[in-house]
Amino acid sequence: MFWNAKSDVGIDLGTATVLVYVKGKGVVLKEPSVIAINKDTNEVLAVGEEARKMIGRTPGNIVSIRPLRDGVISDYDVTEKMLKHFIKKALKEKRSKASRIIICVPCQATGVEQRAVKDAAMTCGAKKVTLIEEPIAAAIGAGLDITKASGKMIIDIGGGTTDIAVISLGGMVVRSSIKIAGDKFDEAIIRYVRRKHKLMIGERSAEDLKINIGTAFKREVDLTMDVRGRDLITGLPKNVTITSEELREGLSEAVNAIAESTHAVLERTPPELAADIADNGIYMTGGGALLYGLDKLIESVTKVPVYVAENPISCVALGTGESLNYIDEINGLYNSDINFLE
CATH class of the missing domain: 3.30.420.40 (ATPase, nucleotide binding domain)
Structure with missing residues (x-):
């Protein structure tokens, strides 16, 4: 045909x-x-x-x-x-x-x-x-050669799911998918701002905070950003200044879940492939990979080098x-x- x-x-x-x-x-x-x-x-x-x-x-x-x-x-x-x-x-x-x-x-x-x-x-x-x-x-798009008998580990953090897999000879040897990713990061920020500042913000404002000052690992310099929402006490519009350290606290549960899932996949990986991953490192793709410090957090949990792919979103x-x-x-x-x- x-x-x-x-x-x-x-x-x-x-x-x-x-x-x-x-x-x-x-x-x-x-x-x-x-x-x-x-x-x-x-x-x-x-x-x-x-x-x-x-x-x-x-x-x-x-x-x-x-x-x-x-x-x-x-x-x-x-x-x-x-x-x-x-x-x-x-x-x-x-x-x-x-x-x-x-x-x-x-x-x-x-x-x-x-x-x-x-x-x-x-x-x-x-x-x-x-x-x-x-x-x-994601592995193909990141430029990894998945056809060889060598372990490659990929973490793809999208909007709805985080997919973690160990790939060898073109197939997945160990894999895991959790429904914690970019959307859950936004939801965590909304809940934190509501709880800490008694301020209701929308999804777009939460995403802006995540992109501009969000962090999964302690920054050397604490960043700040103003956000506008509805005061839950007065019901009127209100401005609040949020710090990156606050967002690290708000995001901690979600990002730690991804790090722990990565650790769990490594624990289930055959020894020979685990040795390959220790040499090759772990590669992160997807929009969630751009969250500042997430690679450092996963590296601190797994003790394996973590790299963010070039142009991870695509x-x-x-x-x-x-x-x-x-x-x-x-x-x-x-x-x-x-x-x-x-």
Whole structure:
């Protein structure tokens, strides 16, 4: 069968961000996983960054929805609409459809969760849909050679899940997936500010705090940032200055859970592969890897060098796109061939 390779698409269907890779062009789209819908008419009003700007600022009949939670689809119909929009935008042709789509999923996604992802992609009109697990895609995107008989350890911290895996000879030997990642960092910051300062802030404000002064390890210089929210006592708008040391305290439970899960995976790793990892180090990918000091925290717990991959946010998308060259081999692993009737 003839495929139009120009419309082969790799998708990092993330809880927080969707990245689309088009064969021959690279990553052409990076947008928040948000869609705004008019509840009265079921009309899509905005998708991606435009919809994200509406969060918390819409009237009652308009809702900004994040249809993926904890790395899996929580609203199938909305995810389908969002995918169609992103694929059409990435291909930039009104009538163009993806010939083949490869989508990454968390390494411990259930059969039901995998099927939901495939079904959502089916409706976009592709001839074939294939799944790849996130740690494999992340390792490929980070430039690691996973084909050799040598242990490589990857930690992919996305928006909804953190996937941890030891890879050798192209497969995962030990793996773990926990539903603690970027979204949980934001939730932890919201809870901390509410408890400590009696101030209610939104998701966007929490994310800004996380990006600008968030830390998992003690900084040499304590940073500060002003944040505005609603005073829980007076009900009026209020400004508060937050320090990075406060955020370290607020984030401690979530980041320690990731460090402990990494330690647990290492404990289950065969001795020969563990020795390889001690030499090669641990690689971190995903947006959560950019949290200041998280690499140092994991290094202090595991006693193994930890490196943040170059361009960690795009690693999974790049690896997914690179996997388009080996789509037939991946189909054999996941039995994910889905052929469509015209």
